[in-house]
Amino acid sequence: MGTSTSSRGPGTNSPLVPPWADSDSQAPLPEPEPQRFRGFRTKLGQFVSDGDRDDLRSALGRYARTATGGRTVGPRRFGAMARSGGALFDAMAALRDGRDPGVPGIDLATLNGRDTDLVIEALVDALLPPNGDADRIRVAMLEALSEALEGMEEFDSNNITDDIIVDMMLAYVTQCIYEQIVLDSRDAFAKAAAAGRVEQAEKAMRELVRSAADKHMAPLLAGNVRTLNGRMVEAVQLRAIADIWAEWEAYDQ
Template identity: 60%
Template sequence: MGTSTSSRGPGGDSPLVPPWADKDGQGPGPIPPPQRFKEFRKSLGKFVSGGNHSDLRAALGKYAGTATGGNTVGPRRFGSMAHAGGALFDALTGSQDGRETPSLDLTTLNGQDTDLAIDIIIRALLPNDGDDDRIRIAMNEALSECLDGYAEFDFSHITDEMLVQMMLAYVGRCVFGQVVLDSKDAFARAESSAQAETAEADLLALVEAATDKHMRPLLSGNVRMFNRTQIADAQLRAITEVWTEWEAYLHD
């Protein structure tokens, strides 16, 4: 999955919501508790080394409930990612509905190699902030999944279900990427690269199941009626519901 077994990760005294993610203008959130990631990383490391899924659930419960500030604050950390996801959705639906996206003439991409077109879209939409690396990876994964099987790019082939799958993949990858970043050296507890990869795959599967469960219902009906703001709001609402579910793991 391309995730290193050790990430720098934020320090325990870093703000719950960094400035670039504060899209709602509510500020950095309350002062975080000391060593707020400690118990999350400890439980995740235990899962990585032992493979017990109860430890994974405990880790995510601590991540949502303590490390990120709970379901009223934690999802705000994804403000920039959700904003970029709204721009991605708007770009793909706008190409078919006659709307233009600044700096991105999608009509020129039809017939291009799909991988090249994906790269052009990402470069046009990628923000320049502290989350740009995770956004780039999430966009690439989401677009690659959406357009799997198409050697050449053609927006007319994009169906409503493909748009839904793209957004589910995007949100799942954003959440997964942030959890891994915040894990610091938890994955270094693995005894082998294969064990680390298995742990990452299990974490990703759980994240994807949760995001699908909570976001898919928010995209029901005519998905093309959503604008970028509504899609951004839907992402944050889904993440809030995921956080609520994960916090409940603490009471298992």
């Protein structure tokens, strides 16, 4: 898991949605509110310092409502990540079915029997897009594949199941949201009052994000995996993120 110490994060005058990331580039964007990150970062810093879960919920409420522009704007920030998630879904569904995934440099015949960690790295390298979210997409794909394929020491496409693909997508969306929050938090994680508090705070926040992903995205995938393709899964991710933002907007009102 990353921490905010790796980046200064966006400033108040940065766009709500960078052009490469926008899931709806034809729709206008509102002007960002002045000091839109202040309340979110303050509350998150308090949570990191004292561990009070109410402060975390308050931070996420301010993040959804103000820092990211609300449920109609904030999820648009995840357009590039959702497209990559759709490409990841297509590749893994093809491997599950014994088909060539159509990814340059990836040949099903050479994957089976290889060390799973090496296969994961090869898949991620082949799928990674050249845009401003590439670093976070890479981390999210590595996390998602590692979690979903845990225990598979040698890669075997015959062991890829629908449940593995669902778990992979839930882990991917969780990590995308988590990493974006961390990036936007700037120095909030530097507010820890005691050793170990940063790690505890990161774990608690990631668990809350995963719980929200399970609640809002799992029902959209369960029982439907074989009827979906990457473009449909792209839309599923964005719908789930919008539902998560709607839930978080109600926090601390």
